[in-house]
Amino acid sequence: MQIDYEKGTTDVIFRLEQAGYHEETISDHRRCYDGLQSHFATAGLPFTMEAALEWLERRKKGWTYNTYKRYRGALYRLERYLLTNSIACGYCRGLDAFACQSRLDDQYEALLREFRVDLSAKHRGCKPQEITPELIKEFHNTDEHSTPEGKNAYGVKVRQLLSYMAELKLVPQGLFLAVSTQCAPCRNIVSVMSEKMESAVYQYRSGATAPLELRNAAIVMLGLRMGVRASDIVNLKINDFDWQKMTVSFIQKKTGKAIVLAIRNTFV
Numbered sequence: 309m310q311i312d313y314e315k316g317t318t319d320v321i322f323r324l325e326q327a328g329y330h331e332e333t334i335s336d337h338r339r340c341y342d343g344l345q346s347h348f349a350t351a352g353l354p355f356t357m358e359a360a361l362e363w364l365e366r367r368k369k370g371w372t373y374n375t376y377k378r379y380r381g382a383l384y385r386l387e388r389y390l391l392t393n394s395i396a397c398g399y400c401r402g403l404d405a406f407a408c409q410s411r412l413d414d415q416y417e418a419l420l421r422e423f424r425v426d427l428s429a430k431h432r433g434c435k436p437q438e439i440t441p442e443l444i445k446e447f448h449n450t451d452e453h454s455t456p457e458g459k460n461a462y463g464v465k466v467r468q469l470l471s472y473m474a475e476l477k478l479v480p481q482g483l484f485l486a487v488s489t490q491c492a493p494c495r496n497i498v499s500v501m502s503e504k505m506e507s508a509v510y511q512y513r514s515g516a517t518a519p520l521e522l523r524n525a526a527i528v529m530l531g532l533r534m535g536v537r538a539s540d541i542v543n544l545k546i547n548d549f550d551w552q553k554m555t556v557s558f559i560q561k562k563t564g565k566a567i568v569l570a571i572r573n574t575f576v
Contacts, residue, residue, distance in 0.1 A: 313348070323389070554571045
């Protein structure tokens with residue numbers, strides 16, 4: 309099969325940009341593809357995946373392990389795109405279109421089994437195109453993981469599968485957003501404010517009465533008590549708040565993840 313390497317890599321980069329991948333990921337792909345193209349041009353060789361992987365292994369010692377992994381993922385993504393027209397990443401050596409579909413069927417069936425969703429009889433055995441956001445939310449909400457961290461880790465796998473199915477045009481684009489993370493990652497927040505500064509903030513909040521003062525207090529509390537990034541706070545809308553469930557939901561600008569946070573009474 310004649311492979312147009314330059315067109316293939318250009319298409320992959322374009323698809324990554326259209327899908328909203330992080331700029332660092334896109335830059336890693338560019339560096340990998342540019343370096344490989346320079347190698348083939350210097351050696352006067354046509355592109356083959358075997359030669360590309362050989363180049364990768366030879367250059368491995370000069371990179372950090374993380375760089376090697378990212379470049380390897382970029383090559384596997386290119387191979388998957390050339391074979392299946394999908395940019396979903398993963399191991400793809402010798403994967404043809406039929407095997408790709410078979411693997412998807414296996415993953416889809418495993419997804420339904422693993423989630424152990426108590427669906428009604430009319431939902432059992434549903435086809436991929438019949439999956440709806442409501443159905444995704446239903447079995448995600450019945451996940452049996454006991455901790456938020458376990459639930460989040462499991463949700464990552466589901467989002468990856470739904471993104472992969474969307475690449476094959478079996479489900480709508482963006483369906484993976486129906487699986488949200490349920491809590492912010494557990495990290496110790498570095499103390500950057502003195503007790504006196506914190507006291508001044510809470511005193512300001514207690515005395516806030518004017519609309520502008522209440523808005524300013526809410527902005528500070530979202531960052532101080534809930535750990536929401538400034539880049540996410542400035543993009544929040546009224547509709548992002550559910551006062552019945554006392555939650556706020558949004559898509560993180562830094563990570564691209566959909567997140568739902570509880571608004572406790574002590575926060576407001």
